[in-house]
Amino acid sequence: MVSVIKLLGVERSATTYCQWLIVNNFDNVIVTVAALGGKHYMLPDYFHTIDWVDGTAPPQKELVDKVISGLKQEIGKNWSARHGIPWDCTPKRAKSCAHTSTHAEKHVKKALEMSSIKFVLCTKNPYSWFLSSLRRFKPKNKKHSRERLIRERVGGWVRRNKKWLEFYEKNEQVSFIFKYEDVLANHTKILTQLEQKLKLTKIDENYKDVAKYFLSSGKLTAKRFDRTYYTKQKFMGELSQKDIKIFEDVLPKDLMDKLGYEIYQESEVAKRPAQKQIVVAETNEITKATKSWEERLKEIRNHLKNDKVSNFKQWGVIKQTMLVSEAKYNDFFQILEEHVKWPSYKQIIEFGAGFGCLCKMIFENGFGGTYYTFDFPELLQLQKHYLEGLNVKFTNNFHELPTIQDDSLFISVNALEEAPQNVSKRMFEYIMDCRDFIFKFCAGSRQFSNFSNSVDREWISIKNFANRAHILIGKRK
Numbered sequence: 184m185v186s187v188i189k190l191l192g193v194e195r196s197a198t199t200y201c202q203w204l205i206v207n208n209f210d211n212v213i214v215t216v217a218a219l220g221g222k223h224y225m226l227p228d229y230f231h232t233i234d235w236v237d238g239t240a241p242p243q244k245e246l247v248d249k250v251i252s253g254l255k256q257e258i259g260k261n262w263s264a265r266h267g268i269p270w271d272c273t274p275k276r277a278k279s280c281a282h283t284s285t286h287a288e289k290h291v292k293k294a295l296e297m298s299s300i301k302f303v304l305c306t307k308n309p310y311s312w313f314l315s316s317l318r319r320f321k322p323k324n325k326k327h328s329r330e331r332l333i334r335e336r337v338g339g340w341v342r343r344n345k346k347w348l349e350f351y352e353k354n355e356q357v358s359f360i361f362k363y364e365d366v367l368a369n370h371t372k373i374l375t376q377l378e379q380k381l382k383l384t385k386i387d388e389n390y391k392d393v394a395k396y397f398l399s400s401g402k403l404t405a406k407r408f409d410r411t412y413y414t415k416q417k418f419m420g421e422l423s424q425k426d427i428k429i430f431e432d433v434l435p436k437d438l439m440d441k442l443g444y445e446i447y448q449e450s451e452v453a454k455r456p457a458q459k460q461i462v463v464a465e466t467n468e469i470t471k472a473t474k475s476w477e478e479r480l481k482e483i484r485n486h487l488k489n490d491k492v493s494n495f496k497q498w499g500v501i502k503q504t505m506l507v508s509e510a511k512y513n514d515f516f517q518i519l520e521e522h523v524k525w526p527s528y529k530q531i532i533e534f535g536a537g538f539g540c541l542c543k544m545i546f547e548n549g550f551g552g553t554y555y556t557f558d559f560p561e562l563l564q565l566q567k568h569y570l571e572g573l574n575v576k577f578t579n580n581f582h583e584l585p586t587i588q589d590d591s592l593f594i595s596v597n598a599l600e601e602a603p604q605n606v607s608k609r610m611f612e613y614i615m616d617c618r619d620f621i622f623k624f625c626a627g628s629r630q631f632s633n634f635s636n637s638v639d640r641e642w643i644s645i646k647n648f649a650n651r652a653h654i655l656i657g658k659r660k
């Protein structure tokens with residue numbers, strides 16, 4: 184018997200993490216995330232007319248048909264089916280192997296006809312949820328006060344959780360509340376409760392956790408992750424006394440009690456330790472750089488249309504943004520060679536490799552592993568030409584980057600500081616576990632020193648290298 188689970192939760196409430204935990208730990212389970220109404224939205228009306236606990240008052244045939252025809256369009260896109268996925272499916276692989284199954288449709292239809300759908304409501308402490316929502320969704324209107332942001336966003340969190348909780352209370356026997364902090368503290372305990380309550384079949388004796396595969400953006404990664412930020416409420420260090428007062432006003436006590444969350448008092452804030460965050464460069468610095476790249480990419484596309492790629496060193500846009508003569512890299516390369524041994528790495532990841540000059544020099548000097556470059560597609564075209572025949576994988580997609588290993592080196596030479604904040608932040612989170620790092624950047628770009636202050640390596644700092652450049656080399660101790 185296949186269990187069909189409808190997942191619910193506000194954005195940034197770890198719904199994707201919950202989904203992966205379920206599909207990686209239970210057999211014969213389908214988790215719908217957009218089917219049957221999007222996971223972040225209120226439940227469609229018909230859900231309230233059906234008795235999901237004892238299966239009475241099943242929906243009319245027309246309704247089932249209508250829902251199923253909507254589902255057909257989503258197959259392959261929006262839902263995950265454990266059923267039919269190889270059982271060793273890890274989150275990374277699951278992305279490609281999950282959810283194409285047409286028998287998912289059959290099972291959802293049957294579950295609808297038998298009113299046997301089960302529900303999981305994902306929720307996260309509204310205080311940390313708000314901070315996470317701010318990091319992920321920048322305020323559209325910069326003039327909105329912090330107070331307004333808290334009132335609007337946390338107000339939305341309250342409205343949706345309240346509605347879902349009402350549904351949960353009516354259908355308690357077939358529903359489960361998945362609290363992010365509780366899962367981080369003890370995933371085995373929570374998955375055991377889930378198994379028993381929703382009568383699921385576990386795959387393995389021990390439950391696998393998949394937290395380490397997740398970034399704050401909900402995407403998969405191999406990031407090192409500080410659970411105590413959530414489980415020991417370190418996030419409270421990021422909230423002011425004034426914030427706490429506003430939260431107190433917005434959060435209803437009964438909802439918070441039912442979900443098992445505390446409403447903090449102003450005096451609480453001072454007691455919580457502040458969490459060290461990786462701070463990236465100021466937004467206006469980045470916006471300027473991003474704008475310039477939009478223009479430059481237009482020029483590169485024009486050249487690519489009208490000229491041979493092999494002529495790229497003549498193009499103004501390339502000459503203005505990077506050194507086109509290999510000889511000019513020599514001094515920099517010599518410094519690097521004093522500190523790093525290329526053959527000792529199995530994997531090098533470079534952000535913004537330009538046309539690939541440094542990459543080629545590294546291969547010519549003994550590197551024998553796989554090199555990944557992450558760049559705009561237009562630049563990747565130049566790199567593919569210049570680096571032809573070398574073991575290089577080119578990408579503009581985070582999902583195609585490899586899992587960081589013990590012998591990984593990360594390089595950014597006058598590049599990462601030019602990316603928008605969401606990209607640089609994500610890249611910094613992704614690379615955190617690399618063995619070594621090479622950064623070169625314009626003096627004044629603070630994001631690299633912030634990173635080196637929070638990542639424990641032996642950091643070699645070379646200032647005022649050729650025209651105020653700063654080189655930072657980080658090596659595992």
Ligand SMILES: C[S@@+](CC[C@H](N)C(=O)[O-])C[C@H]1O[C@@H](n2cnc3c(N)ncnc32)[C@H](O)[C@@H]1O
Pocket residue numbers: 476504505506534535536537538540557558559562595596597598599601602603606
């Ligand atoms: C100033 S060039 C430096 C190139 C090369 N590292 C060098 O030193 O010659 C900046 C590099 O970062 C890349 N870059 C800038 N913003 C980026 C973004 N948002 N995503 C991907 N690549 C980006 C550019 O395409 C370019 O390859």
